[in-house]
Amino acid sequence: MSDRGDEDAQGREPLAALGEAIRTLRATGGLTQEDLARRAEIEPPRLAAFEAGAEEPTWGDLRRIAYAVETPLEKVLATAEQLERGDEPGVS
Numbered sequence: 001m002s003d004r005g006d007e008d009a010q011g012r013e014p015l016a017a018l019g020e021a022i023r024t025l026r027a028t029g030g031l032t033q034e035d036l037a038r039r040a041e042i043e044p045p046r047l048a049a050f051e052a053g054a055e056e057p058t059w060g061d062l063r064r065i066a067y068a069v070e071t072p073l074e075k076v077l078a079t080a081e082q083l084e085r086g087d088e089p090g091v092s
Contacts, residue, residue: 016053017084021076023051024089025069039068 012020026036033051037044041064049055050065057065066073079089 011084011086013053014080014084015056018057018080019051019053020083021080021089022047022057022065024079024083025071025076026051029069029071031069036065036068040064 011017026033031039033047034044036042037047040047040061042050042061046055046061047065050057050061062076063073066076069076082089
């Protein structure tokens with residue numbers, strides 16, 4: 001558990017959950033990291049860092065990622081919230 005209380009016994013840290021949401025939505029769309037990075041105009045190492053929860057994406061990064069995976073930004077954030085709580089994301 002983190003010092004800030006950002007993680008419960010079942011869930012994930014917020015940044016890790018966001019990274020997993022990006023990875024899940026990318027994979028659901030059948031995209032590789034390279035594909036998504038190119039579409040979102042993000043350097044591949046940065047995208048890999050986002051997915052690993054090692055770097056926090058900017059709001060602009062998130063908007064470009066959502067557009068690139070053809071998913072509303074709200075769904076990206078909702079998926080991250082589900083993962084943070086420890087729920088299985090409902091991606092379709």
